[in-house]
Amino acid sequence: METAFRSAVKTGQIPGAVIMARDRSGQLSYTRCFGARTVVRDEWNRLPPMQVDTPCRLASATKLLTTIMALQCVEQGLVGLDETVDRLLPDLSAMKVLEGFDAAGEPKMRERKGKITLRHLLTHTSGLSYVFLHPLLQEYMAKGHLQTAQKFGIQSRLAPPAVNDPGAEWIYGANLDWAGKLVERVTGLDLEQYLQENICGPLDITDMTFKLQQRPDLLSKRADQTHRNKADGRLRYDDSVYFRSDGDECFGGQGVFSGPESYMKVVHSILQRDGRLLQPETVDLMFQPALDAQMEEQMNQHMDASPHINYGGPMPMVLRRSFGLGGIVALEDLDGEKWRRKGSLTFGGGPNIVWQIDPTVGLCTLVFFQLEPWNDPVCRSLTQKFEQAMYTQIPPGLPPSVNPSNKE
16 A cells, blocks of 8 residues: 555655544554655755645545534534524525526525524535535526625635525535534634634644634645646646635635644544543534435435545445535445445545544544545545555454444
């Protein structure tokens, strides 16, 4: 496996990567760094190495952090998981549903059926989507109905209207951006401040932030974004504003930078159910399938029909899945006893970051690339090789664990 990573760097298939695995007992603690954090050589013609403390854009891997912050608010009694968001997010509650366009090309908006809850936001069942994913929102934007944030060249993550009713279907969208806004309003804290006090503080993390441009110590060593050209497969530096500018707001769905080692601290805390971030009972809720049979079937059909996205990273495309609080729940073993087991939780981020937590065997793994597009075949293959190698290293004789998603 390590030879495959080294070869991928040597042959220019990837610039670099960090791979990490931890088991619940502490017997297995594996970290390897490969290659460089950029394809741009420095003034001495060197490529700076990719390291465990290299700040990386998390993109949608931010969603796990925001899920944890929202669940902390639930534990504190500040908001209910099944409370409607009317009290804290009246701007979202007032948002109508876009159902199409009339003959003149004007948007047809209708009242929402039902109320959005925090659970809907954490499970992507609120009816919100992303512009880049949904045809109706793409047409809505093309017709000029979405205001563009000219400073960054991107539309506000909070601006697009809903495209369905809460609880009607699973749709990937700006749910965690709104959940982050909910955390801010219920606590009175900026999401950056809340992150520092309630995730970074308890885990002794110093390099995780929504505000990268305000951290010169991190800026000087952050990873660049690398893009693989579709035509010839070559790598190029991506001078994206997404990497060079912080958003006007702390977007809980995509806004954080972090070193891989710091992110692993979060993932490992959840695996251990150690109470440092969330109480064990709350962690158990994260792994419980949250979709009814109809939504589960619809989500699986959507994912199977979206190989260009492959939400589950290295997971097989045709696999029964559900969604928990914070990620995809596997409802089957991926490869017998050789790989992730039923009940594992996983998600990731656009630069081919993949995290997964398997409570059945007591193992969590993390892969950090900073290479796009998402679901890059080279990254996906290497991630699978890495994970499967780690499953061969699980210490023997570990005590059986309770996997809440397997409860009948």
